Amino acid sequence: MSAAWWRVAGKDVRVELRSRATLVPALLTGLLVVVVGLLAFHDLPERGMVAAGVLWIGLAFAGALGLARAFGAERDRGTLDVLLTLPVERGHVYLGKVAASFATILLVALVLVPVYLVAGGEPVPLQWPGLLLVLTLGALGLAATGTMMSALASGARGRETLLPVLLVPVLVPLLLASVHATQDALAGLPFARWRAEVLVLVGYDLAFLAASTLLFEWGV
Amino acid sequence: MARAPWLAWIAGAALLVDIILTLLVAPQAANFNAPLTQRIFYYHVPAAWAAYLAFGVTAGAGLWHLRRPTAGSDALALASAEVGTLFAIVALVTGLVWSRQEFLNYDPLRDAKVISLAVTILAYLAYFALRSAVEETARRRRVAAVYGVLALIGVPLSYFASQASIHPDFARADESLDPTLGLYLLGSTVAFTLVYAALVEARYRLARVEDALEEGP
Amino acid sequence: MGRAGSASVLAFEAVTRRFGARRALDGVTFRLAPGTLTALVGPNGAGKTTLLRLAATLDEPTSGRVTVEGATGAAARRRVGWLGAEPALYDDLTVRENLAFVAGFHGRAGGVEEAAARFGVTPLLDARARGLSRGERQRVALARATLAGDLLLLDEPTTALDAEGADAALRALVEMRGERTLLAATHDPALVAKADRVLRLDGGRLS
Numbered sequence: 001m002s003a004a005w006w007r008v009a010g011k012d013v014r015v016e017l018r019s020r021a022t023l024v025p026a027l028l029t030g031l032l033v034v035v036v037g038l039l040a041f042h043d044l045p046e047r048g049m050v051a052a053g054v055l056w057i058g059l060a061f062a063g064a065l066g067l068a069r070a071f072g073a074e075r076d077r078g079t080l081d082v083l084l085t086l087p088v089e090r091g092h093v094y095l096g097k098v099a100a101s102f103a104t105i106l107l108v109a110l111v112l113v114p115v116y117l118v119a120g121g122e123p124v125p126l127q128w129p130g131l132l133l134v135l136t137l138g139a140l141g142l143a144a145t146g147t148m149m150s151a152l153a154s155g156a157r158g159r160e161t162l163l164p165v166l167l168v169p170v171l172v173p174l175l176l177a178s179v180h181a182t183q184d185a186l187a188g189l190p191f192a193r194w195r196a197e198v199l200v201l202v203g204y205d206l207a208f209l210a211a212s213t214l215l216f217e218w219g220v
Numbered sequence: 221m222a223r224a225p226w227l228a229w230i231a232g233a234a235l236l237v238d239i240i241l242t243l244l245v246a247p248q249a250a251n252f253n254a255p256l257t258q259r260i261f262y263y264h265v266p267a268a269w270a271a272y273l274a275f276g277v278t279a280g281a282g283l284w285h286l287r288r289p290t291a292g293s294d295a296l297a298l299a300s301a302e303v304g305t306l307f308a309i310v311a312l313v314t315g316l317v318w319s320r321q322e323f324l325n326y327d328p329l330r331d332a333k334v335i336s337l338a339v340t341i342l343a344y345l346a347y348f349a350l351r352s353a354v355e356e357t358a359r360r361r362r363v364a365a366v367y368g369v370l371a372l373i374g375v376p377l378s379y380f381a382s383q384a385s386i387h388p389d390f391a392r393a394d395e396s397l398d399p400t401l402g403l404y405l406l407g408s409t410v411a412f413t414l415v416y417a418a419l420v421e422a423r424y425r426l427a428r429v430e431d432a433l434e435e436g437p
Numbered sequence: 438m439g440r441a442g443s444a445s446v447l448a449f450e451a452v453t454r455r456f457g458a459r460r461a462l463d464g465v466t467f468r469l470a471p472g473t474l475t476a477l478v479g480p481n482g483a484g485k486t487t488l489l490r491l492a493a494t495l496d497e498p499t500s501g502r503v504t505v506e507g508a509t510g511a512a513a514r515r516r517v518g519w520l521g522a523e524p525a526l527y528d529d530l531t532v533r534e535n536l537a538f539v540a541g542f543h544g545r546a547g548g549v550e551e552a553a554a555r556f557g558v559t560p561l562l563d564a565r566a567r568g569l570s571r572g573e574r575q576r577v578a579l580a581r582a583t584l585a586g587d588l589l590l591l592d593e594p595t596t597a598l599d600a601e602g603a604d605a606a607l608r609a610l611v612e613m614r615g616e617r618t619l620l621a622a623t624h625d626p627a628l629v630a631k632a633d634r635v636l637r638l639d640g641g642r643l644s
Contacts, residue, residue: 090511196385203377211370
């Protein structure tokens, strides 16, 4: 008897693997931002310094694109009612969707980082386990808040434009901490120097996951 | 809905007294770089306090609305949000003006408190955008309440995130403020809180009327 | 299967649902007895869909109470099988996967084949939902509803089906009386004729 959220996530992943309707556009969007970023800054001698910013802009755009579909598609097709009549607390539906979105966003991140490093001629960072940690925590935070905002916006007019508007204010702390931690990790700084940002990320993820799970009942 | 005109009178009087006191009566602060503009401090800090208080009230009223969905709790949340936006803008502008005078090489983007206030304003604006985009009444109130709570969580996190990643924080000189000047600051805070309450009360009454009109006979 | 003493399968107590100034449901009160088939009839816009959605916890009343065997929320949903006005399936999943998804939550994963047979969609089990006709989707959605809870809330169950399909579906539903309770919003006279009870809604009120 697997957990309810795991079933929901499994359904989403299966649909995604068959249709690739989210992963491909998200990847393309992210790559586009990275390419534009590399071109825009190609003259900059310290190109490595903007790497973190470009990467996270790419991830944020890619994520927002994918997240808009999370509940938008369900609502359009009428399948949202199927999810909402499942015999579980609705927080499970939320967590399942977060898990699926998290997988997509992390996958995009794991593609974008090597692409940027290779195309930009940057060295492989010694701190790559730390970098992986930051990407994971950041992707989780993005998935958690983005999925919730997608639910809030899905029942509203103009939801494609509403989603970024709702997302940006709550994403600021995540982006601040993620960009700086990524920057430090890429620069090879020892973990102790950027441990504070990682703690903020952990706090952010926990706070938003907990709050959104509890509040999801009313937000969808 | 009963009016409470006495609140408006008291708030107005308090504000007037506060302005006179802080502009004319309060002595020059000793250890500030720009003693004249330092007085903006008496408006900046209370305005920021009121902005965050308003956000807390919006989130709290929203939570209460989720527990017991009434038009009143939602009206309070909306009223507090609108008044809070006003105070947040005042706080941000006064803070920027003062900081530019006070600190050399001031960079707003490296100031954790500026970022917190900016996030607060953006969150308020998103709150209004959400409300105007949801047509069905019961749903609008519910999702607005949810967003209010989530956005509130983001504000202290913004502050901590800025602290963790951006160094240094431009330290406010509160710590080195003379105790007597601290009294003026406290008085100003009380006055601003009263003004906040009066504005919210008026806006709340208006919101209740709007609700009644929408519900029809 | 024993039922808790006094709790009806579905109870509406003075339920009103307002949308702005419009009352979609106005002071609706009724109880459903277990094992019965109830037809919900009325002109378009009378509030039939709203009533069903409230029963399925897809919506909240403005005032009044809705309970399923005395329960609300997730506990109520455990006892409910839902068929919406449009058959909503996951296009990229097969019929079997669509059925199993819901069935799994209700512990009825083993009943997928039987439910498919009951509504004549066995040959479609391994087909992607995307390729199905409207009538086929309707029958799959019906099968899915029966793989959920015992209180079947059906919004126009036979409407999109051709005469033969509607006939078969009706027989299948009527057969389920007794072990299940059914509440169906419908315009289909054949379904109304078979009902144990008819609830008539007009302008949000039960007459």
